Amino acid sequence: MELIYYIDLLGTMVFAISGAMAANRYGIDVFGATFMGFVTAIGGGSLRDVFLNIRPVWVEDGNYLIAILIGVTISILFNKRLDNFARTLFLFDAIGIGFFTVVGVEKSLAYESSAISAVMLGMFSACMGGVIRDVLMNVTPLILRKEIYASACLAGAITYVLLSLTKISPDLNAFISVVVVFGIRFLAVRYNFSLPSVEEVETKDNT
Template structure:
C-alpha cells in the first residue's frame, strides 16, 4: 500500500477513535458513536477538499466511511475498559493531528503546487475534525487548552512541504514530518509547552485619542 495512503487511513482511524471516545464520555447511543466518529474522522479532509475544489475524498473512496464505522463500533464495546478516556483522547488526537498535518500538506502540494497553500491545508486538515468533535460533544475545545496545539500541525505541514520541495522521497519526508508534529504536540501535553498568553489592558478613553 502507498505509504501516504496508509498514513491517511491511519489518521482517519485515530481521529474517528477520538470522536467515539468523546461519545463514550457523554454516554450516548451507538448512532451517536457512529456520527461523532465519522464527523471527526473525515471533517478536516472534507473541508480541505472543498476549499481545493476537488472531489471529497470519502465520496470517491467510501472505505474511509467504513473505517470510521468500524472504529466507532470497536470503541463502543471497549471504552469502559479504559482508565482515563480524556487523556487517551488527547494522545490519540496528537497522533491524528500529526498524520493529518502531513496528509493535508501532501494533497495541497499535489493539487496546487504552492507551498503556502500546502501548509495551510495541512493545518486545516489536522485541526478541523477535532474542533468539530469538541463542539458537537460539548467538550472543552482543544484550541482553548493552554498548551501548544495548532503550532504542532503547522510544524508538521511545514516540515513535509520543505522536505518535499528539497526532493526528499515522500515516504521519508512524511515520516520525519509526522515525528516533528507529534513531538511538538506530545511535548506540549507532557511538559505544558505554551506561548505567553495575551494580557488584557484597559482600553484608551475616547478623549485620549487625538
C-alpha cells in the same frame, strides 16, 4: 502507495474512536456516538478537499466509512476499558495528526495551492475534525484553549514545505515532518508546555 492507504484508513479509525469517546462522556446515544465519530474522522480532510474544490475521498471509497464504523464499534464496546489504553491512544493520536498534516500539505500542493495555503490546509486536515467535534458538543474547541496541538501540526506543515524546497526525497521529508509534529506534541504534553495568551504577550511587551 498501498501502505499509505492503509495508514490513512487506520488514522481515520483512530480519529473515529476519539470522536465517539467524546460523545460517550456526555451520555449521548449510540447513534450520536457514531455521528460524532464520523464528523471527527472526516471533518478535517473534507474541509481541505472542499476548499481545493475536489471530492472528499470517502464519497467514492466506502472503505473510509467502514473504518469509521469499526472505530465507533470499538469505542462503544470497550468504552471505559479504553481508559486503560489512554497512553496508547495518545501516541496513536500524536502520530495520526502528524500523518494527516503531511498528507494534507502534499495533497494541497499537488492541487496547486500556494505554499502558505498548503501549510494552512495541512494543519486544517489534522485539526478541523476535532474543532467540529467540539462545536457540536457545545464546548470551546480544544485548539482555542492553551494546549499545543494545532501549533504542532503547523510546525510540521512548515517543516514539510521548507524541506520540499531542498533536494531531500519526499519520503524522508514526510518522515521528518511527522516526527516534528509527534515530537512537539509529545514534549508539550510530557512537560506541560503551553503558548502564552495575548494578555501575557502584552504584559511582557509593556514591562
